[in-house]
Amino acid sequence: MKLPSFEFLRARSLAEAWALHSDAGGDAVYLSGGHSVVPSMALRLQAPSRLIDISQIAELHGVELQGDALRIGAMTRHAEVLANPLIARHAPLLSRAAPHVAHPAIRNRGTIGGNLALADPASEFPAAVLAMRAELEVMGPEGQRMIAADDFFLDLYETALIPGEVLTAIHVPLPPEGRMFGFDEIARRRGDYAMVGVAAQADLSDGVVSDASVTLFSVGVTPMRATAAQDALKGAPLSTDSIARAQAALATDLDPPDDPGFPAERRLQLARVLLGRVLTRMEAVQ
Amino acid sequence: MKVMLSTTVNGEQVQEAVLPRTSLADFLREDLGLTGTHLGCEMGACGACLVLMDGVPVHACLVLAVQAEGSTIETIEGLNETGAAADLQARFHDRNALQCGFCTNGMLMSAQALLEANPAPTRDEIRDALSGNYCRCTGYEAIVDAIDTTARDRAARTEAAK
Numbered sequence: 001m002k003l004p005s006f007e008f009l010r011a012r013s014l015a016e017a018w019a020l021h022s023d024a025g026g027d028a029v030y031l032s033g034g035h036s037v038v039p040s041m042a043l044r045l046q047a048p049s050r051l052i053d054i055s056q057i058a059e060l061h062g063v064e065l066q067g068d069a070l071r072i073g074a075m076t077r078h079a080e081v082l083a084n085p086l087i088a089r090h091a092p093l094l095s096r097a098a099p100h101v102a103h104p105a106i107r108n109r110g111t112i113g114g115n116l117a118l119a120d121p122a123s124e125f126p127a128a129v130l131a132m133r134a135e136l137e138v139m140g141p142e143g144q145r146m147i148a149a150d151d152f153f154l155d156l157y158e159t160a161l162i163p164g165e166v167l168t169a170i171h172v173p174l175p176p177e178g179r180m181f182g183f184d185e186i187a188r189r190r191g192d193y194a195m196v197g198v199a200a201q202a203d204l205s206d207g208v209v210s211d212a213s214v215t216l217f218s219v220g221v222t223p224m225r226a227t228a229a230q231d232a233l234k235g236a237p238l239s240t241d242s243i244a245r246a247q248a249a250l251a252t253d254l255d256p257p258d259d260p261g262f263p264a265e266r267r268l269q270l271a272r273v274l275l276g277r278v279l280t281r282m283e284a285v286q
Numbered sequence: 287m288k289v290m291l292s293t294t295v296n297g298e299q300v301q302e303a304v305l306p307r308t309s310l311a312d313f314l315r316e317d318l319g320l321t322g323t324h325l326g327c328e329m330g331a332c333g334a335c336l337v338l339m340d341g342v343p344v345h346a347c348l349v350l351a352v353q354a355e356g357s358t359i360e361t362i363e364g365l366n367e368t369g370a371a372a373d374l375q376a377r378f379h380d381r382n383a384l385q386c387g388f389c390t391n392g393m394l395m396s397a398q399a400l401l402e403a404n405p406a407p408t409r410d411e412i413r414d415a416l417s418g419n420y421c422r423c424t425g426y427e428a429i430v431d432a433i434d435t436t437a438r439d440r441a442a443r444t445e446a447a448k
Contacts, residue, residue, distance in 0.1 A: 001328065008289055008306030008352050031353075038309075038348045039329050051306065053353065079342070103418025104396070105336055105343040191417045 001042045010053040014166060017054050018141045021164045024050040030166060031055070032075055035102075035110040036118045059139075059168055060113065063087060069171040071137070074113020079104070081112055081125075091172040093132055093199050096183035097124035103191045113167045116152070119159045119222065122193040124185065126153055127217035130225060131199035134172045140165035153222040179203050180238075180285065182278035185218075186270055194218045195262070196270045198278045202238060209233045214246070216271055219256045226253040229275065243279045247272040293354045295320070296364030304351045311335045311346035313354075314361055322362035322391050326420070333419035334388060336395040337361050343399045362391040371398045373439060377432040385423035393419050397433045405444075406437055 011017035021028045028050040031037055040046050054060060060075040063086050070090040072081075081087055082098035094112075101107055101115070101124055115125050116136065129136070129149045136152050138145045140162060152160050161167060185197030196218050203211040212233040214226040228249035236242045256267040288303035295318060302317055309328075314320045314337070326332035328347045335346040338360040365371040371394050377383070384390045393416065400407055400415040407415070412430050421429065 002312075003307040003309070003350075005305070005307050007287065008350070010355075031350075034350060034353060035330060035345075035348050038350065042328060051350075055353075099414075102330075103333070104399075104415055105333065105345050105418050106330055106348075108339075108342045109344050109349065189417075190414065 001044070003038065003041045004044065004047045006041075006048060007050045008053065009050060010056060012056060014057060014059060014139055014168070017052055017057065017166060018164055020050070020052045022141070024048075026163050028052055030117075032060070032114040033077060033109045033111040034114075035106055036114060036120075054166060055111075060166075065090070065174075066171070069135075069173050072112060072170045072172065074111060074116075074167050074169055076112050078102075078107035078110045078112065078115070082107065090174050091128075091132060091134075092175075092181045093128040093183050093201065094125065094172075096181065097128045097199065100124050100183075100185050100187070100191070100194070100197070106191075112170065116170070117159060117161060117167045119153050119157050121156060121221055121223065122197075122218040123223075124183075124194070124197060124199075124217065127197060127199045127215045127223040128183065129170055129172070130223050131201055131213045131215040132172050132175075133213060134170050136167060137169040137171060138165050139168045144168075146171070150225065156221040175201070176203060180282040182282045184274060184278050184281075186274055196267055196274055198271070198274050200275075200278055200282065202233060202282060204238070207237050208235060209238055209242070214275070216250075216254065216275070219254050219267060219271055221257075224254060226250060226275075228252040233279075238279065238283045240280075243276055243283065246279060247276050250275060289352050291351055291355055293356065294358045296360055296367065306350060306352050308351045309347050310337070310339075310349040310351045310354050310359070313351035314346060314359070320361050320363050322366075324388055324391060326388070331418070331420070332389070333392040333396065333416075336392040336419070338395060338399060341399075341402075343395050362394060365394065365398065374398060374401075374433070374436045377436045377439070378429070381428045381432040381435070383424060383428040383432040384421075389419060389421045393421065393429060397436070400433070401437055401440065406441060407433075409434060 029048040031051045031053045061073045088095045134149045135146045180202045182200040185194035187194045200214045212230045214229045217223045229246040232245040232249040256264045258264040324334035326334035330345045330348045336343045337346045
């Protein structure tokens with residue numbers, strides 16, 4: 001379907017973006033890559049009177065080390081997330097998630113900031129930033145806010161962003177030496193929406209898991225942190241036993257929706273299977 | 287209200303006033319008459335509308351024409367003119383890698399970009415590169431064969447030129 005009519009304006013600075021947004025009385029949407037906004041407008045899921053192109057704003061670009069974190073500009077496209085050596089080294093869950101994000105042509109245009117701001121519950125990057133305990137840098141007329149990923153995803157397609165605010169960057173804390181990472185998803189077709197996905201990381205101290213971070217996606221209205229599974233892993237070596245305990249704990253963590261054709265029990269079972277696979281692979285390379 | 291758009295299409299500078307709601311695909315087809323860019327799903331799923339934007343494949347149905355300001359676009363007509371993909375097209379023909387041909391231009395765009403970035407792809411890498419291109423009649427085996435053979439041909443020619 002063709003898009004409804006709208007006014008198109010290009011912002012050269014954040015201040016200009018906010019002014020254009022407030023000027024439209026809130027009836028405006030920011031456009032970065034456009035690969036969620038454009039199809040949703042084509043489907044008449046939204047019809048803002050104004051699109052504000054923020055892709056040229058300098059603060060949204062670049063990937064660089066800043067103190068003890070890696071700052072990934074919101075305009076970083078998925079293809080760059082896949083290829084960037086700094087991301088591969090310091091935020092490997094993103095590099096591992098990127099090949100699962102749609103198809104090459106989509107990855108050439110879609111941006112990580114747009115993806116996170118959309119907050120699709122079946123999307124890979126939200127679960128990855130949650131697992132990495134990243135912070136989201138948000139800027140609005142009132143100033144800058146840093147929001148923990150755990151506090152950012154509120155509900156289906158709903159985030160902690162206040163209307164007018166722009167998600168400017170993702171700050172990933174630099175991982176300690178020896179941290180293990182795992183990412184995978186089960187989808188009907190490569191690049192299609194995941195039926196269930198897992199992002200995990202774990203630290204070992206004297207052979208015992210001292211810290212674990214486990215998130216799942218496509219199992220509810222937001223990406224979910226699996227706290228019971230995390231606790232089941234902590235304080236023991238990563239082993240067949242601890243993995244089985246984490247898998248069992250998912251029943252406490254998750255309450256997947258009952259979909260016609262995809263019962264909740266099946267989704268939970270797939271989540272258990274996938275978590276087992278991911279953790280077993282991490283165990284094999286520890 | 288129309289917006290002035292200035293972009294380069296197939297090596298030519300283009301200046302046109304466009305409505306913001308116009309997709310790059312509709313701009314290419316209707317304003318410039320470049321109908322080789324096909325429209326299938328218009329949702330970014332089928333890949334029939336792929337063009338090269340600043341050298342990489344993008345869905346012309348999901349890019350607004352106004353977003354192409356200052357960029358370089360190459361369509362199948364451009365590839366035809368330069369002959370850059372002539373060997374690929376010949377292999378598609380040899381291997382019967384098309385039937386109705388509706389998806390072929392998008393397939394060629396994906397294949398051309400893949401071989402530029404990775405001159406010796408595995409069959410799995412070829413399949414992955416084509417994961418966003420639908421063919422609803424011939425099937426994919428012949429298409430993968432055609433791309434695989436082109437990669438080998440090009441490697442052999444490069445080797446012979448040394």
